[in-house]
Amino acid sequence: MFGCDCSCLHSLFYWTGVLSIASKVVPFLLKTLKGQKPIELEEKNWKRDVVYLYQLSGTPTASSTSPYCIKVEAFCRLYGLAFERRNTLSARGDNNLLPFIELNGERHSDSQIILRRLTHIFNLKSYPDDSSASIGHAIDRLLDNHTANLIMAAKLPHYGKVVEAMCEANGLPSLLLPIISRVGGFQLERKKRVKIETTLGKFSKSEYEELLRNDLLHLQIFLGGKEFLLGDRPTAVDCTAFGQFASNYYAVPSARFLLHDLLDSSEFTPLREYLERVKSSIFEDQFRDSK
Numbered sequence: 174m175f176g177c178d179c180s181c182l183h184s185l186f187y188w189t190g191v192l193s194i195a196s197k198v199v200p201f202l203l204k205t206l207k208g209q210k211p212i213e214l215e216e217k218n219w220k221r222d223v224v225y226l227y228q229l230s231g232t233p234t235a236s237s238t239s240p241y242c243i244k245v246e247a248f249c250r251l252y253g254l255a256f257e258r259r260n261t262l263s264a265r266g267d268n269n270l271l272p273f274i275e276l277n278g279e280r281h282s283d284s285q286i287i288l289r290r291l292t293h294i295f296n297l298k299s300y301p302d303d304s305s306a307s308i309g310h311a312i313d314r315l316l317d318n319h320t321a322n323l324i325m326a327a328k329l330p331h332y333g334k335v336v337e338a339m340c341e342a343n344g345l346p347s348l349l350l351p352i353i354s355r356v357g358g359f360q361l362e363r364k365k366r367v368k369i370e371t372t373l374g375k376f377s378k379s380e381y382e383e384l385l386r387n388d389l390l391h392l393q394i395f396l397g398g399k400e401f402l403l404g405d406r407p408t409a410v411d412c413t414a415f416g417q418f419a420s421n422y423y424a425v426p427s428a429r430f431l432l433h434d435l436l437d438s439s440e441f442t443p444l445r446e447y448l449e450r451v452k453s454s455i456f457e458d459q460f461r462d463s464k
Contacts, residue, residue, distance in 0.1 A: 214275050215227065215259070215264055216259075222255060223276070224249055224255065225256070226245055226249070226256050226259060227259045228242035228245075228259065228271055229242055229261075230262075230462055231462030232338050232424050232425060234426060235419060235424035236459070236460055238335060238338070239272065239420060240416040240417045240421070241317075242271060243415065243420050244284050244288075245274065245287050247416060247451075248409060248412045249291070250455050250459075251407055251412060252291075252295070252299075270283070274291075284317075288409060300408050309402070309409060309410035310410075312395070312413075312414070315388070316417050319388060322368070323381055323384050324432055325365050325368070326369045326373070326378075327385055328428075330430070331428040331430050332357075332362045332365065333357070333359070334354065334358070334425055334428035335361075336354045337350050340354070340357075389441060392444065396444065407454055411451050414448075415448060419448065419460070422436055
């Protein structure tokens with residue numbers, strides 16, 4: 174009897190493994206044989222040289238709740254590109270994330286790639302020289318990876334309010350908001366926590382806060398007495414910086430957390446004033462969701 178049980182158990186494990194492998198291999202082979210399906214554009218009647226920006230919706234105080242969506246919009250505004258914002262809860266780019274853009278019948282995903290494609294397609298000079306471009310690239314990657322995850326760590330307890338603000342901006346009934354904010358906030362917090370610990374490592378709350386303050390401090394030191402990060406005029410890296418800070422500082426004023434405390438303190442007055450300069454210079458009075 175025991176031998177029969179072991180044999181059956183062995184067979185079960187064997188066929189489970191076979192089916193698991195098959196579930197991965199078969200779809201891959203079918204996709205390879207059939208070829209890549211052509212992308213179906215969201216915008217069917219697109220206009221030439223108009224950037225259709227698909228993004229997470231904003232609030233009355235910010236054009237989006239996503240730093241990467243704000244970054245792309247800021248870049249379009251800075252370089253005078255025609256664009257249309259398209260708020261979406263369901264559409265996703267090739268990387269299954271937002272933002273993505275559609276331009277002249279083609280789709281481009283990921284904010285870093287989007288800015289590179291826009292620079293090439295429209296023959297833009299996003300930095301005055303190669304040296305500035307190198308510095309800008311280094312700061313851009315610091316902000317979009319290290320600083321972004323530290324801000325996220327400080328914001329973890331407040332994602333319920335962020336979800337509520339997004340749902341309210343998309344016209345969901347007020348009766349459902351408390352339930353959705355609680356459930357959505359819990360799910361989002363759990364997902365973000367995994368990302369933070371995978372990207373940065375697992376630290377204590379005070380250590381995350383220490384590292385965030387350090388990033389802000391060194392960014393402010395680099396800014397010095399300049400109007401913008403690389404001089405008297407904004408460049409692509411200012412779009413990145415504004416996206417990271419503005420999406421968290423301006424978007425949901427009721428969800429105050431460490432970033433607000435830091436930027437509102439006298440210690441970081443120069444950095445806060447810098448954000449205001451970027452906002453007024455690039456967005457004027459248009460930094461809000463539009464319906």
